[in-house]
Amino acid sequence: MAQPGDQPPRTNAERAQEPDDMLLIQRTREGDRTAFDQLIRRHERRVYNLAYRLCGNPDDAADVAADAFVRVYNSLASFRGDASFLTWIYRITTNIYLDARKRKRARPQVSLDELVEMDDSAITRQYEDHAPLPGEVAELNERGRALQDAVSRLPDYQRVMVVMYHVEGKSYEEIAAAAGLPIGTVKSRLNRARLALRDLLKDQMELF
Amino acid sequence: MKCDRALELVSAYCEGGLGVALSVPFEAHLAGCDGCRAAADDVARLHRGLSALPLVSAPDALRVEIWRRIDVAERPAVPARRFVWRLGPARIAVAAAGAALIVALAGRTVLPGAFRSAGWSHWLTGGQTARLQPQASGVPFAAGAISLQTDKAGVTLSVPVTNTSKSPVVFSASVAQGDGDDAPTVTVPPGMSAVLSASVADGSNATRLNVRWKQGPVTGVAEYSPRR
Numbered sequence: 001m002a003q004p005g006d007q008p009p010r011t012n013a014e015r016a017q018e019p020d021d022m023l024l025i026q027r028t029r030e031g032d033r034t035a036f037d038q039l040i041r042r043h044e045r046r047v048y049n050l051a052y053r054l055c056g057n058p059d060d061a062a063d064v065a066a067d068a069f070v071r072v073y074n075s076l077a078s079f080r081g082d083a084s085f086l087t088w089i090y091r092i093t094t095n096i097y098l099d100a101r102k103r104k105r106a107r108p109q110v111s112l113d114e115l116v117e118m119d120d121s122a123i124t125r126q127y128e129d130h131a132p133l134p135g136e137v138a139e140l141n142e143r144g145r146a147l148q149d150a151v152s153r154l155p156d157y158q159r160v161m162v163v164m165y166h167v168e169g170k171s172y173e174e175i176a177a178a179a180g181l182p183i184g185t186v187k188s189r190l191n192r193a194r195l196a197l198r199d200l201l202k203d204q205m206e207l208f
Numbered sequence: 209m210k211c212d213r214a215l216e217l218v219s220a221y222c223e224g225g226l227g228v229a230l231s232v233p234f235e236a237h238l239a240g241c242d243g244c245r246a247a248a249d250d251v252a253r254l255h256r257g258l259s260a261l262p263l264v265s266a267p268d269a270l271r272v273e274i275w276r277r278i279d280v281a282e283r284p285a286v287p288a289r290r291f292v293w294r295l296g297p298a299r300i301a302v303a304a305a306g307a308a309l310i311v312a313l314a315g316r317t318v319l320p321g322a323f324r325s326a327g328w329s330h331w332l333t334g335g336q337t338a339r340l341q342p343q344a345s346g347v348p349f350a351a352g353a354i355s356l357q358t359d360k361a362g363v364t365l366s367v368p369v370t371n372t373s374k375s376p377v378v379f380s381a382s383v384a385q386g387d388g389d390d391a392p393t394v395t396v397p398p399g400m401s402a403v404l405s406a407s408v409a410d411g412s413n414a415t416r417l418n419v420r421w422k423q424g425p426v427t428g429v430a431e432y433s434p435r436r
């Protein structure tokens with residue numbers, strides 16, 4: 001799905017010169033680390049983008065995206081190529097995100113990190129003049145920011161579906177297959193998610 | 209058609225996926241119901257907005273961080289070190305610290321940039337450095353670039369310091385949330401240098417490098433904090 005901010009499409013000549021993902025995977029299995037580096041370069045933006053849309057902040061997104069590539073690296077032996085490499089790493093990214101959420105819920109106490117953030121407002125202010133972290137430039141417009149904030153407030157099961165549909169560009173059928181749910185359930189959950197977003201954004205609908 | 213049913217169908221309607229059998233009663237309901245018409249309009253706009261969210265760029269350091277994690281996972285385990293001190297010139301003056309009164313807090317320096325300790329993802333990855341700067345006037349030392357090494361045990365941040373004043377300075381460095389009061393100290397004579405290092409275990413919540421210094425009764429802290 002073409003999206004604003006997408007990288008310019010590669011020309012056919014460029015594409016022809018590039019080894020495809022399967023070849024790079026094969027070379028990585030044979031111990032060629034530059035091949036995996038090429039895979040990272042090729043897919044890191046989309047993987048990070050997916051993680052960012054799920055997590056809603058650049059730090060957690062980078063953490064999830066990095067772990068996703070590490071897990072992919074460690075399980076390349078089991079990759080059969082039934083789905084595309086991107087589909088595979090998308091699924092791994094989503095699972096890592098959900099695992100991290102589960103761990104967080106299991107330890108609900110306020111972490112030291114949060115305490116530090118609270119008394120660091122003076123420090124934070126000093127950084128306003130610096131270039132923002134790369135992920136923070138993502139939401140250039142108010143609309144994107146409002147939408148991402150609202151998505152981040154959805155319960156996980158709705159958030160994951162919204163991201164699969166609207167960010168990964170998966171069809172209802174593909175989501176149903178990936179989630180092991182009837183297609184009707186996927187459709188009604190997504191409909192409810194959109195109505196929930198409308199509720200969350202009710203004071204900002206003029207942005208859309 | 210009732211409102212509940214109409215609201216169940218708004219997404220399908222926006223996507224043109226409502227068959228004739230449903231779209232006729234649906235549209236008839238919208239014609240007479242302001243609430244559902246507004247909902248259908250809003251959902252259509254949200255639908256477009258969600259699909260038009262821009263593809264955000266990955267941080268430059270992501271690739272480096274991925275390789276760091278792969279390397280850490282592949283490296284054999286080594287015993288954890290807590291603190292590491294490497295002193296520059298061999299001659300070290302006797303510490304003159306004692307229980308002197310702390311009368312002033314000077315030179316609280318906040319530094320740009322970030323480092324990563326596990327559980328966080330702030331970026332100062334292998335090969336990158338950040339400078340402890342600038343020195344407030346009256347601060348008795350100059351600091352060089354902060355470097356970061358990772359190993360199985362965690363993260364070690366190192367910073368070279370040079371005593372630019374005319375009397376000894378006692379330093380300690382810690383990677384910690386709190387005071388780092390238990391960090392070992394090192395006394396650097398005038399004109400001498402030392403490399404201060406502090407390690408933190410992978411998985412720690414530590415978020416900053418603190419360089420504490422003390423010269424006679426005057427103390428200060430230079431902080432190197434992750435950017436939020």
Ligand SMILES: [Zn+2]
Nearest residue numbers: 211214241244
């Ligand atoms: Zn109605």
